[in-house]
Structures are given as C-alpha cells and as structure tokens.
Amino acid sequence: MPTRVHEFDWPDRAVVGTIGPPGARTFYLQVRSGTRLVSIALEKQQSALLAEKIDEILDQLITVEGNPFSVPTSTPVELVDNDQLEAVEESFRTGVMSLGWDPTTAQVVIEAHPITDGDADEDYESPDDDSAEETEVLRVRMPVGTARAFAKRTLEIVGAGRPACPLCGYPMDADGHTCTLPEG
Numbered sequence: 001m002p003t004r005v006h007e008f009d010w011p012d013r014a015v016v017g018t019i020g021p022p023g024a025r026t027f028y029l030q031v032r033s034g035t036r037l038v039s040i041a042l043e044k045q046q047s048a049l050l051a052e053k054i055d056e057i058l059d060q061l062i063t064v065e066g067n068p069f070s071v072p073t074s075t076p077v078e079l080v081d082n083d084q085l086e087a088v089e090e091s092f093r094t095g096v097m098s099l100g101w102d103p104t105t106a107q108v109v110i111e112a113h114p115i116t117d118g119d120a121d122e123d124y125e126s127p128d129d130d131s132a133e134e135t136e137v138l139r140v141r142m143p144v145g146t147a148r149a150f151a152k153r154t155l156e157i158v159g160a161g162r163p164a165c166p167l168c169g170y171p172m173d174a175d176g177h178t179c180t181l182p183e184g
Contacts, residue, residue: 004136006031006091008033009105011032012034013086014030014140016154017084022161026041027042031138039090040091041092050099054150055148055155069144070144071144092114096113097111109140110142113136
C-alpha cells in the first residue's frame with residue numbers, strides 16, 4: 001500500500017496543543033499551510049521529548065562559529081503562538097518519530113509515523129516487516145525561529161497539566177489524591 005506523505009515545507013503554523021481537561025488531555029501536533037491542515041495525536045511524553053530535542057539541536061547550532069544559521073537564543077516575539085488548536089480531525093496516532101537538521105535549508109525536520117501493530121508487538125523484528133501497514137507519514141520542515149517557538153510553546157503546554165504532589169511527586173487530580181510516600 002502506498003504511503004501518503006503529509007509534507008509541510010515552511011508551514012504557516014506548527015504547534016502542539018491539547019484537547020480536554022488536565023489529567024485527560026489529548027496532545028496533538030497540528031500543522032497548517034494555507035487551508036491544508038493536519039493534526040496527529042501524540043503522547044505527552046513524546047511532545048515533551050520532541051521539544052527538548054529541538055531545543056538541544058538549536059542550542060548546538062548556536063555554538064557553531066558565527067552562528068551561520070541565525071539561530072535565536074529565545075523565541076522571537078513575532079513567532080509566539082498562544083492560540084488554541086484549529087478544528088482537530090485526527091489523521092493518525094503517532095508511533096515512531098524522528099528529528100533531524102537540514103543544513104541546506106537551515107530547517108529542523110520532524111517526521112512522524114503512525115502506530116502500527118508491530119509497535120505493540122514485543123517480537124517486533126524490523127521496520128521493513130510492517131511497511132505494508134503504514135499508510136501515512138507527517139513530515140514538517142521548520143526554520144530555526146519557528147522551531148524555537150514550537151519548542152517553547154510545547155514545553156509550556158506539557159507543563160500546564162496537573163500539579164505534582166509536593167510529597168510523592170505524582171500528579172494530583174482535582175477530585176483528590178492518595179499520596180503514597182516511599183518507605184524509609
């Protein structure tokens with residue numbers, strides 16, 4: 001089965017946002033160019049790791065002599081995006097993701113693949129085994145300023161969840177929390 005690639009070069013918008021209350025939120029990576037809009041579901045941990053790794057790549061690029069890619073140290077004000085997600089129609093739930101750097105275009109590249117049966121199978125042998133199942137891929141290329149803004153917003157969204165218990169560190173629900181302190 002051929003793979004449908006949702007490719008976005010220089011998107012108008014690329015953000016992570018959520019739907020639902022803290023403790024029951026669904027995370028989405030949403031990308032738009034013109035009227036074309038794609039939303040894919042992510043786990044909270046995937047969102048956080050993606051943002052952290054983007055920041056790491058950008059921070060490493062800043063150290064290159066002369067900062068030839070003009071990587072900003074913080075989010076450019078004109079790129080701050082605190083708007084809600086647009087209408088969400090989930091294309092797929094993300095399984096494997098990859099992150100890269102394209103020096104020819106000075107862009108961070110995110111690639112997301114859907115969860116396959118092999119992702120949940122402990123006997124999973126190689127990516128080639130499940131190639132017939134994969135029908136969609138999201139590929140996003142972001143310039144450095146947009147990538148910095150994307151990472152900042154994503155970390156803020158991830159951090160806006162349920163507060164952590166000061167005693168045990170587990171998330172506290174609005175309807176109560178049973179604290180289990182470690183034995184000591």
